[in-house]
Amino acid sequence: MQLETPRLILRKPKPADWKDMVEGVGEYDVAKMTEAIPHPYTRKDANWFINHCLENWGKDGYAFMLELKAEKKVIGVLGLRSINHFNGTASTGSWVNKKYWRKGYMTEAKIAVNDFAFNTLKLRRLNSTVSTQNKASNATQLKAGYVLEGVQRKASRSKASGKISDINVYGLLKADWKKARRKLLTGF
Numbered sequence: 001m002q003l004e005t006p007r008l009i010l011r012k013p014k015p016a017d018w019k020d021m022v023e024g025v026g027e028y029d030v031a032k033m034t035e036a037i038p039h040p041y042t043r044k045d046a047n048w049f050i051n052h053c054l055e056n057w058g059k060d061g062y063a064f065m066l067e068l069k070a071e072k073k074v075i076g077v078l079g080l081r082s083i084n085h086f087n088g089t090a091s092t093g094s095w096v097n098k099k100y101w102r103k104g105y106m107t108e109a110k111i112a113v114n115d116f117a118f119n120t121l122k123l124r125r126l127n128s129t130v131s132t133q134n135k136a137s138n139a140t141q142l143k144a145g146y147v148l149e150g151v152q153r154k155a156s157r158s159k160a161s162g163k164i165s166d167i168n169v170y171g172l173l174k175a176d177w178k179k180a181r182r183k184l185l186t187g188f
């Protein structure tokens, strides 16, 4: 099972992806914005992540590798995790290789993954938590229609930087996504 957008293939991880993962999340500016990614990031870390995702694929979640069609290279990950079918919810996590930031790749990937979450998996709500210091991720979530529902004080510690931060708690309901999707695709 894979998804496709104009520039990306969103697919299951492959063992050979470790190299692109180390290049992408090995960059401190990427790792420091996440809670769980260590720095430095090694081949062993990437192998662990890939195996973990393959074992959990379709059960706990789907960690989609964002493969750039033009370069046949993995430039990021957008994952759905902690899927709870009874509750109708899942959480998201993501990163993009710094060389490819601000080109609309994450927004493009979200269109495919959010459609998959709401239309195929029939979820009701996506959860997301973002450090209040993470300008890019907060902006990306708001652009995708996420609604800020609160702030948890000193709730997260980044493995890479060791820094503790407040986190913004976001939720995206199917109706929020319908509205944001239309705006992303038609401009209004």
Ligand SMILES: CC(C)(COP(=O)(O)OP(=O)(O)OC[C@H]1O[C@@H](n2cnc3c(N)ncnc32)[C@H](O)[C@@H]1OP(=O)(O)O)[C@@H](O)C(=O)NCCC(=O)NCCS
Residues within 6 Å of the ligand: 029, 030, 031, 033, 034, 093, 094, 095, 096, 097, 100, 101, 102, 103, 104, 105, 106, 107, 108, 129, 130, 131, 134, 135, 136, 137, 139, 140, 141, 143
């Ligand atoms: C957050 C992240 C995934 C965004 O990926 P991206 O492909 O660059 O995002 P997009 O190009 O789709 O940007 C979407 C919108 O977010 C905003 N945005 C993105 N980067 C931004 C930045 N550095 N500063 C301010 N706004 C930013 C913009 O509004 C942008 O839309 P626009 O270009 O039309 O103005 C990427 O910056 C990243 O990997 N950061 C480090 C890891 C991380 O923070 N992961 C998420 C943890 S919660």
